[in-house]
Amino acid sequence: MTSINEEEPEIVKGQIRVGISSCLLGKKVRYNGGHKENDYITNVLDDFFTWVSVCPEVEIGMGTPREAVRLVGSPDQPRMVGTNTGTEWTDKINTYSIAKTEKLKTLNLHGYILKNRSPSCGLFRVKVYTETGMPLNNGAGLFARALSEGMPYLPIEEEGRLNDARLRENFIIRVFCYYRWQELISSGFTIRKLVEFHSRHKFLIMSHNETAMRELGKLVAQGKSYPEFELIQNYRDRFFNAIKRPSTRNRHVNVLQHIMGFFKSKLSPQDKIELLTAIGDYQNELVPLIVPITLFRHYLRLIKHDYIGNQYYLNPHPKELMLLNHV
Ligand code: SF4
Structure with a gap:
């Protein structure tokens, strides 16, 4: 990984x-x-x-x-x-x-x-x-x-x-997700790989549809009780349906707050204020999403939290596309 x-x-x-x-x-x-x-x-x-x-x-x-x-x-x-x-x-x-x-x-x-x-x-x-x-x-x-x-x-x-910046970002995120999904299938599907795929996309799905994220989690947890073909089709259908709906500012704020909950105990009071300020500025349309995301990446480099560090939400596509840079 x-x-x-x-x-x-x-x-x-x-x-x-x-x-x-x-x-x-x-x-x-x-x-x-x-x-x-x-x-x-x-x-x-x-x-x-x-x-x-x-x-x-x-x-x-x-x-x-x-x-x-x-x-x-x-x-x-x-x-x-x-x-x-x-x-x-x-x-x-x-x-x-x-x-x-x-x-x-x-x-x-x-x-x-x-x-x-x-x-x-x-x-x-x-x-x-x-x-x-x-x-x-x-x-x-x-x-x-x-x-x-x-x-x-x-x-x-x-x-x-x-x-349209939102539709553009949504399309490109879906393309990269589809690429990773096809890689999972073409490299030989296993439930272990599906668990990893879901785990790394969890906050990305959440930024589009929190209910779908939970339902997909249940599906993966019960994966062994389904025939493989049915599991693949069910997961694919629900995953790509969920991320088809563009994310919103409020959903991003919700995800950022959730992610922060995973490692805030390791931050100094000053660092916490800095992160919360960046989230608030994004919520108030003062800065683009890339600002809190970059700050999260910075702290994750110092803290080395694997589960969060591996989330595609923080790294959904090459930075050169600058899709998170619009306010
Ligand atoms: S690809 Fe051909 S058919 Fe399609 S819009 Fe362009 S010119 Fe028309």
Whole structure:
């Protein structure tokens, strides 16, 4: 078991594989021959992720440039047609999307970033035109729908939502958790490994959903009474469901206070005041989360408390991503 006290990076750049809409990487695959390069993706995330780039519309042979398409009909089961000519693409994109999702399952992805608003790649609030020609903003792109249904536990996010600091942090935390979960499974599942996984993620889960953290703890404690397949599926379902909900400032404060309870007896009165002040400043939106977290790491280096020192909550992703730095 490695500890943050050893300051040893656990994840080497490039080990994490993330699927992505090709146009977000700057590839000129859009209907108009252009791209939609996203600077955060190509300048920041690119240092940590290996991309698996997919353009569904190019892969079904629509060519570039091409006629723009849109979704029409019922938002539950829309058709995809050419905007001007009405050319039907529905069967082709649906068949492709199911087959492509099966192929992607074999590539051991840890996350997926989709282009928003696209009739193929958009995940939320994609326009679907009704028979009267009125657009409703409540559809999903046909590839995005097949992907999210075929791989329901894969962290998937839209590029536009990555501009929101909370959603961005939540997505990246889920990607790193999924990577660790896949490592646990691919290295040969044992209950001992599940106990360690849960133990190290305990406060991270708590920062999203305290009830789920307790339920998962019970599940792990009773792990031997379940068939292995059922245990893996149950834990995975509940864990990734729990952390899908973004954390809040109050939940972080609750976690920080809990963590402090584990080692406050070893702190001097002055140190305790310093930690409580940092937590209070974070609660009052005066400093970002990284401030109390850095102070906790500092004291844990001095105190060497293994259980707390090994918590992913204090070290959820590479510091270069600076995800805890927003106030
Ligand atoms: S949004 Fe999807 S289908 Fe459209 S250009 Fe980008 S990758 Fe291709």
